[in-house]
Amino acid sequence: MDWTRILTNVAGEFFAPTTAAYALAAVGLNIHFGLTGLLNMGQAGFMLLGAYGFAIATIAGWPLWAAVLIAIAAATIFALILGIPTLKLRGDYLAIVTIAAAEIVRLVGRSTALTELTGASSGLRGNQYKDTFQDASPFDDGTWALGPFEYAVNASNSWWIRIVGWVVVGLACWLVWLLIRSPWGRVLKGIREDEDAVRSLGKNVYSYKMQALVLGGVIGSLAGILYVLPRAVQPDSMGRSMTFFIWTILLLGGAATVFGPVLGSIIFWAVLALVKLTLRDVVPTTFLRSEQIEQFGWIIVGVALMLLIIFRPQGILGDKKELAINAH
Amino acid sequence: MRSAVLDPGGTTTPPLARRIAALLLLALTSVTLLLVATPARAQGPVASATAACVADAATGCIVGTLRTEAGEPVVGAVLNVVGPQGELTATSDATGRWSVAVTEPGEYEVTLDVATIPAGEALRDPANNPRTVAVGLGASAAALFPLGAPAAGGGGGDTGDEPSDSPTTGTDGGAAAVPTTPGSTGSGVTAARVAQLTVNGLVFGTLLALASVGLSLIYGTTGLSNFAHGEQVSLGGILAYVGTQLVGLPLIPSAIIAVALGAATGWLQDAGLWKPLRRRGVGMIQQMIVTIGLSMAISYVFQFFFGAGPLRIVTDTPTSVSIGPVRITTTTLWSLAIAAIVLGGVAYFLLGTRAGRATRAVADNPALAAASGISVNGMIRIVWTLGAGLAALGGVLIGLYFGATSWYSGGALLLLMFAAVTLGGLGAAFGALAGSIVIGLVVELSSLWIPTDMRYASALVILILVLLVRPQGILGRATRVG
Numbered sequence: 001m002d003w004t005r006i007l008t009n010v011a012g013e014f015f016a017p018t019t020a021a022y023a024l025a026a027v028g029l030n031i032h033f034g035l036t037g038l039l040n041m042g043q044a045g046f047m048l049l050g051a052y053g054f055a056i057a058t059i060a061g062w063p064l065w066a067a068v069l070i071a072i073a074a075a076t077i078f079a080l081i082l083g084i085p086t087l088k089l090r091g092d093y094l095a096i097v098t099i100a101a102a103e104i105v106r107l108v109g110r111s112t113a114l115t116e117l118t119g120a121s122s123g124l125r126g127n128q129y130k131d132t133f134q135d136a137s138p139f140d141d142g143t144w145a146l147g148p149f150e151y152a153v154n155a156s157n158s159w160w161i162r163i164v165g166w167v168v169v170g171l172a173c174w175l176v177w178l179l180i181r182s183p184w185g186r187v188l189k190g191i192r193e194d195e196d197a198v199r200s201l202g203k204n205v206y207s208y209k210m211q212a213l214v215l216g217g218v219i220g221s222l223a224g225i226l227y228v229l230p231r232a233v234q235p236d237s238m239g240r241s242m243t244f245f246i247w248t249i250l251l252l253g254g255a256a257t258v259f260g261p262v263l264g265s266i267i268f269w270a271v272l273a274l275v276k277l278t279l280r281d282v283v284p285t286t287f288l289r290s291e292q293i294e295q296f297g298w299i300i301v302g303v304a305l306m307l308l309i310i311f312r313p314q315g316i317l318g319d320k321k322e323l324a325i326n327a328h
Numbered sequence: 329m330r331s332a333v334l335d336p337g338g339t340t341t342p343p344l345a346r347r348i349a350a351l352l353l354l355a356l357t358s359v360t361l362l363l364v365a366t367p368a369r370a371q372g373p374v375a376s377a378t379a380a381c382v383a384d385a386a387t388g389c390i391v392g393t394l395r396t397e398a399g400e401p402v403v404g405a406v407l408n409v410v411g412p413q414g415e416l417t418a419t420s421d422a423t424g425r426w427s428v429a430v431t432e433p434g435e436y437e438v439t440l441d442v443a444t445i446p447a448g449e450a451l452r453d454p455a456n457n458p459r460t461v462a463v464g465l466g467a468s469a470a471a472l473f474p475l476g477a478p479a480a481g482g483g484g485g486d487t488g489d490e491p492s493d494s495p496t497t498g499t500d501g502g503a504a505a506v507p508t509t510p511g512s513t514g515s516g517v518t519a520a521r522v523a524q525l526t527v528n529g530l531v532f533g534t535l536l537a538l539a540s541v542g543l544s545l546i547y548g549t550t551g552l553s554n555f556a557h558g559e560q561v562s563l564g565g566i567l568a569y570v571g572t573q574l575v576g577l578p579l580i581p582s583a584i585i586a587v588a589l590g591a592a593t594g595w596l597q598d599a600g601l602w603k604p605l606r607r608r609g610v611g612m613i614q615q616m617i618v619t620i621g622l623s624m625a626i627s628y629v630f631q632f633f634f635g636a637g638p639l640r641i642v643t644d645t646p647t648s649v650s651i652g653p654v655r656i657t658t659t660t661l662w663s664l665a666i667a668a669i670v671l672g673g674v675a676y677f678l679l680g681t682r683a684g685r686a687t688r689a690v691a692d693n694p695a696l697a698a699a700s701g702i703s704v705n706g707m708i709r710i711v712w713t714l715g716a717g718l719a720a721l722g723g724v725l726i727g728l729y730f731g732a733t734s735w736y737s738g739g740a741l742l743l744l745m746f747a748a749v750t751l752g753g754l755g756a757a758f759g760a761l762a763g764s765i766v767i768g769l770v771v772e773l774s775s776l777w778i779p780t781d782m783r784y785a786s787a788l789v790i791l792i793l794v795l796l797v798r799p800q801g802i803l804g805r806a807t808r809v810g
Binding site: 039041082084085086089091092093095096097099100101103104107108110111112113122240241244247248251291292295296298299301302303304305306309310313 | 395553605608610612613614616617618620621622623624625626628629631632636739743746747750778779781782784785788789791792795796799
């Protein structure tokens with residue numbers, strides 16, 4: 001068994017673009033769930049909308065900044081549509097509505113009726129929309145190597161996407177850090193703990209929840225852009241399971257913490273890569289086919305999610321006293 | 329009054345007038361939705377001039393769409409189809425679609441004439457040409473030839489792809505003879521089509537009700553939104569598949585064993601997982617996230633053992649009968665009868681037996697029920713067993729109705745079940761029944777106006793609209809739920 005190769009690949013996952021995208025999506029979900037207590041089960045829908053908004057606007061010839069604004073606007077409108085009927089209702093209603101709405105986005109996106117716009121189930125290829133992002137890079141083309149990690153500077157799965165991705169993740173974490181300490185963040189945490197108490201203090205709970213839903217959703221849409229830049233926009237790979245992975249990541253790292261989502265994402269993808277690569281080397285293909293190894297990885301994720309929420313709902317970094325999941 | 333409606337969430341049933349008003353409101357909502365959806369059809373794709381194959385009892389279809397690597401439709405590619413019916417040819421139309429109608433079921437070998445595809449394009453998987461597809465009467469089989477650079481082994485390490493929206497992967501069962509290509513929605517609104525879709529909707533709704541009544545009962549007694557209920561449905565279908573195809577049992581014993589095993593998993597789940605969690609004092613939201621993890625684990629276990637493809641419970645072509653303009657298979661008629669009897673039995677259990685009354689008492693007020701000498705945990709155990717058994721039966725019948733089951737057949741229906749349960753009022757078992765039938769009708773009839781592959785979305789739009797207007801559902805109690 002080639003441990004050097006396996007461990008190099010696993011270490012590569014620490015700062016891969018996908019890890020950054022999931023970390024960012026989990027930061028958004030952290031604003032929903034960790035800070036405000038909103039059960040958003042449709043984070044993948046925000047990501048998919050962001051990805052579609054960005055890709056379609058870019059294909060239509062819009063500049064990079066305008067395409068990103070379109071993604072943000074799409075997520076904002078989506079959050080308002082979701083929030084208006086559900087934020088006044090009990091938490092599990094929001095869960096059902098957000099998961100349904102994310103599914104609507106996926107079903108409409110993959111419908112053959114919209115083939116010209118969304119490419120239906122085969123989606124939009126990366127080459128169609130990644131040029132403006134790559135052209136924005138200040139670096140010359142080529143490849144850089146840092147120790148065993150060698151990637152192209154600008155093309156596709158590049159250093160450029162890694163740099164931008166992690167800078168955005170860093171900014172989002174900084175934003176959350178500021179929010180947690182701000183009066184606004186304290187109101188959100190108050191809503192999480194006891195909505196009626198906050199209401200009795202004269203705060204407009206509905207409006208605060210809506211602001212949190214929009215903010216987390218916008219961060220989710222940026223994560224969606226980050227996620228599709230090194231690959232393609234494929235509606236079926238951004239469905240319910242993606243939302244569940246983000247939840248696992250958030251609960252693993254620790255909800256209501258600043259760095260929990262980042263740590264969760266790094267551990268999630270590194271452990272998954274370790275398990276899969278090891279199994280691929282150890283187990284003969286006659287015993288486990290390669291797609292079965294893939295599925296085995298997801299079974300582990302499901303079981304890990306169950307065990308985490310039962311035995312350590314505060315995750316690695318969280319404080320059990322602070323996170324009262326069942327406050328309302 | 330009491331026998332008219334069951335509402336485990338409340339001791340009193342709402343006045344008749346209010347219920348009628350609610351039903352009217354619901355009807356209005358559906359009508360509004362359909363009206364809103366109407367313009368969408370005008371912009372929808374126009375049916376191609378070449379006669380697209382429509383599967384019915386006497387014909388089966390082999391269909392496909394050809395696109396270049398860049399996603400452009402391939403026009404004028406020639407395909408040869410050789411099988412029990414001799415040699416047939418098809419040519420792809422302006423949208424890249426092609427179809428062949430066959431009147432003999434069996435295996436057909438489909439060959440794409442590579443000389444007729446545009447220069448510079450190549451098959452992504454040349455080994456797949458020619459390929460063999462099995463087609464039955466009243467079903468559509470897809471034969472796809474992806475173009476592009478030859479793939480180097482699978483999609484790689486990306487996340488688990490979700491399959492198509494409906495459980496009809498590849499094969500549409502007899503009664504669900506609405507092909508999933510929008511090209512064939514062009515036949516417009518005719519009385520015969522409306523009748524056929526209404527019947528399809530009623531059938532689909534009744535089968536869906538088997539699954540959603542269990543979901544509603546579990547919610548009613550424990551307060552748990554069970555996201556793993558879809559996997560209980562898949563389990564029923566897959567166990568029936570194992571019984572008929574792997575063990576070789578006839579359909580009926582295999583279905584009975586599947587339902588019994590499904591119910592047993594409900595019993596075991598409550599004994600091994602949910603009861604300990606309740607005893608630990610794990611909160612409802614935490615338990616809900618546990619069901620999400622469970623659903624993910626179980627669905628990938630199914631995929632691990634049975635693959636991602638469709639699993640046909642029975643392979644022979646169903647016979648169908650015509651009732652006026654409506655065509656329905658005999659299997660579906662039997663399924664409908666079984667579902668109606670079972671749902672009637674559940675109603676009798678809840679309304680007429682001591683155990684049923686105790687179940688409703690637990691749903692209403694667990695503490696008071698316990699003080700009255702009712703074993704709360706015992707009742708919850710019964711509900712889990714019953715709910716899982718009903719879901720398994722639903723899985724078998726839905727698998728038969730759609731012609732195939734798969735690891736995802738229940739997962740695809742989960743949100744429709746939630747829509748039905750919410751529509752009927754969370755926790756109201758009879759509400760779930762009414763909600764399921766409405767959802768079934770909405771799903772089928774909406775394909776009159778919107779592309780068929782979007783029809784599940786229409787049911788989810790209904791779900792959101794209902795929450796906007798009447799969050800307690802049609803038969804729910806009007807209480808503050810915030």
